[in-house]
Structure formats: structure tokens, C-alpha cells
Amino acid sequence: MAESSITESSIKAALEERLKATHVKVQDMSGGCGQAFTTLIVSPEFAGKNSLKRHRLVNAALKEEIAQIHAWTAKCQTPEEYQKEKAATGGNDGPSFEGTSGGKVEGVSQ
Amino acid sequence: MSTIKDITTLEDWAQHLASLPPTTLLIISFHAPWAAPCAQMATVLSTLASEYPVTEPPSTSWVAIDAEELSDVSENYNVTAVPFLVLVRDGKVLETVSGSSAVKVRDAIETHAKGTSASAGPTVNGTNGIAASVEAKEVNTAPEDPVKKKEELFKRLGDLVKAAPVMLFMKGTPSEPKCGFSRQLVAILRENAVKYGFFNILADDEVRQGLKEYADWPTYPQLWVDGELMGGLDIVKEELASDPDFLKSYSVKADVAATS
Numbered sequence: 001m002a003e004s005s006i007t008e009s010s011i012k013a014a015l016e017e018r019l020k021a022t023h024v025k026v027q028d029m030s031g032g033c034g035q036a037f038t039t040l041i042v043s044p045e046f047a048g049k050n051s052l053k054r055h056r057l058v059n060a061a062l063k064e065e066i067a068q069i070h071a072w073t074a075k076c077q078t079p080e081e082y083q084k085e086k087a088a089t090g091g092n093d094g095p096s097f098e099g100t101s102g103g104k105v106e107g108v109s110q
Numbered sequence: 111m112s113t114i115k116d117i118t119t120l121e122d123w124a125q126h127l128a129s130l131p132p133t134t135l136l137i138i139s140f141h142a143p144w145a146a147p148c149a150q151m152a153t154v155l156s157t158l159a160s161e162y163p164v165t166e167p168p169s170t171s172w173v174a175i176d177a178e179e180l181s182d183v184s185e186n187y188n189v190t191a192v193p194f195l196v197l198v199r200d201g202k203v204l205e206t207v208s209g210s211s212a213v214k215v216r217d218a219i220e221t222h223a224k225g226t227s228a229s230a231g232p233t234v235n236g237t238n239g240i241a242a243s244v245e246a247k248e249v250n251t252a253p254e255d256p257v258k259k260k261e262e263l264f265k266r267l268g269d270l271v272k273a274a275p276v277m278l279f280m281k282g283t284p285s286e287p288k289c290g291f292s293r294q295l296v297a298i299l300r301e302n303a304v305k306y307g308f309f310n311i312l313a314d315d316e317v318r319q320g321l322k323e324y325a326d327w328p329t330y331p332q333l334w335v336d337g338e339l340m341g342g343l344d345i346v347k348e349e350l351a352s353d354p355d356f357l358k359s360y361s362v363k364a365d366v367a368a369t370s
Contacts, residue, residue, distance in 0.1 A: 052345060063328075066329070073343070073344050075348075
């Protein structure tokens with residue numbers, strides 16, 4: 001399978017531009033092949049929207065990218081929620097790695 | 111358009127059999143109310159049936175039988191698992207399809223409905239089947255208009271997402287998931303003792319692509335609740351994190367008291 005031209009930075013840039021994201025963390029889980037991404041997206045645009053609507057916003061913003069990649073996981077938070085979670089978890093604010101393999105091993109601290 | 115007739119007594123069954131002309135293709139669907147894939151198969155079959163016009167004499171006859179209620183009939187046709195489809199013409203069993211592959215069921219019915227199996231061997235092997243349906247397509251009087259096809263597909267999807275209060279469209283089956291995210295979602299549903307119907311989108315490419323458009327959602331697995339898209343794995347996890355009881359009303363525990 002050919003590599004896609006999608007990279008962590010291209011996704012980050014797209015989100016910052018199209019969703020006014022204030023904080024984005026993107027991890028390529030496919031070992032650099034640009035095929036699987038897990039993300040954390042913080043944007044004020046999520047305020048007042050339920051989970052489904054937030055994801056739809058992201059899907060619309062990254063329509064072409066998502067259509068090309070094989071696996072996609074996103075955590076969508078407003079800046080307030082992000083700050084709250086950061087405080088509660090003592091800085092563990094990364095995207096979810098649950099259930100993935102080939103990425104970071106669970107329990108590894110930054 | 112044909113509809114599926116529920117046969118509930120042996121008398122009805124005998125009467126129905128006796129009334130069939132030898133040219134009619136009899137499509138028997140064996141089901142059990144407790145088996146989730148049967149709900150999905152019922153939807154697939156009623157959609158298929160609606161594509162066959164009622165003719166005189168009837169070209170097709172569609173019946174549904176509860177495999178446990180009418181166990182004599184099930185034994186007659188060697189039904190050991192549900193859903194189970196039996197195709198009969200002039201008293202002879204032409205083909206059976208076990209399991210919930212919508213593709214296999216559709217192919218089997220389309221092949222035999224054209225009535226071209228009169229010649230050669232009684233069983234349908236790969237090449238015969240393909241030859242029959244290629245021939246049949248030329249004689250097909252139903253419009254191949256793409257707009258109508260899409261309307262029909264969307265109607266079919268509309269029924270499919272409501273086949274059960276909780277419907278999971280996944281890659282693979284709950285016992286054999288073919289993707290990490292699908293596997294995780296199955297595990298979550300199991301942990302929460304949720305009663306759900308499932309559809310293996312790897313077995314039906316029309317649904318696989320069509321549902322992405324119908325739902326305006328690009329990925330699988332997809333969880334639908336009460337006919338509406340809930341979302342994928344991350345959304346379900348998020349909802350559970352903020353409200354651990356959100357799937358409670360769909361759990362198996364709700365009707366434990368009713369079972370024997």
C-alpha cells in the first residue's frame with residue numbers, strides 16, 4: 001500500500017486553519033506511513049456542541065484527509081475542558097492511545 | 111411487490127405448500143426471535159422481496175418460519191442454525207444459505223428466481239450461478255436508473271439502521287471482529303450487557319459505501335441507537351465517560367425476569 005501524503009504536521013495545520021484550533025496534538029500510529037492517526041483537538045468552535053456534532057465538524061474540516069487514511073481517532077475539547085482535564089490529570093493531556101499497537105506502550109510517561 | 115408471509119402453524123404450512131404451482135420459487139426464511147442476526151436478515155429479505163412483483167402464477171413466494179415454533183418443518187429441511195434460507199421449487203430443495211451474508215442470500219435468490227436452473231445439474235456451483243445471473247440481467251425489466259437505485263439503497267439503509275434499537279455496523283462479526291476499533295466497540299457493548307443487532311459491512315459493499323453517504327460519516331464501526339447515528343468508538347467512549355448509564359435502557363438485564 002502506498003504511503004499517503006498526509007502527515008502529522010499537515011493535519012495539525014489543517015485543523016488550526018479550518019477549525020481555529022488552539023491546541024492540536026497528532027500522532028501517526030502507522031509507523032510513519034500516514035495511514036492511522038490519533039488526535040487531540042482543542043478549539044473554541046466545539047463549545048455548545050455535543051460529541052457527535054464536534055466530530056462532524058472535524059470530519060467536514062478534514063474530509064479529504066480522512067477519506068484517504070485507514071484509521072482515525074479524535075478527542076475534541078473546548079479550551080475550558082482541556083484546561084480542566086489538564087489540571088485534573090496533572091498534565092496528561094495527550095491524545096488517546098487506548099487499544100492501539102505500534103504506538104507508545106501504555107504506562108510510558110513523558 | 112412481494113411481501114413475506116409469516117407461517118405460524120403446521121396447517122398453514124401444509125396449505126401453503128399445496129397451493130404452490132410447480133414453477134414458483136419458494137423462499138423460506140427460518141429465524142428465531144432471540145437471534146440478533148435474524149432481525150438484520152428479515153430486513154434484507156423484505157427489501158429483496160419488494161423488488162419482485164406479484165405475478166399470476168406467482169414467480170416467487172416468500173415465507174418466514176420461526177425455527178423453534180415449527181421445529182418439525184426445521185427438521186425437515188435440516189435447519190441447524192439461524193438465520194437459514196431454503197429455496198424450493200416443485201418440491202425440490204434448490205439451495206440453502208446458512209448465516210447472515212446478505213450477499214450470498216441475494217445471489218442465491220436472484221440466481222434461482224430467473225428459473226434458468228431447469229437444465230443441467232440440480233446444484234448451483236460457481237460458474238452456473240454466475241452465468242445465470244449474467245443472462246438474467248439482460249432480461250431484467252426493473253429500471254437500472256442510478257437515481258432509483260440510490261433511492262432504493264437509502265430506503266434499505268433506513269430500514270437496516272432500525273432493525274434493532276441498538277445497531278452496530280462493524281467490520282467482521284462480534285465473534286470475529288476484523289478491526290481493532292470494531293473489536294473494542296463490541297467489548298464495550300458486552301461490558302455494558304447491551305442487546306444489539308449487528309451488520310458486517312465487509313460482507314456487503316453496497317451497504318459499506320452507501321451507509322457512509324447515508325450517515326454522512328466516513329468511518330466504521332458505527333453505532334446507531336433508535337434509528338439515529340450515535341457515532342464511532344471515540345464518541346461512545348466519551349459518552350460513557352460522562353454518563354456511565356447511557357446505555358442502561360438497552361441492556362439485557364432489563365428483561366431477565368421474562369426469560370425462563
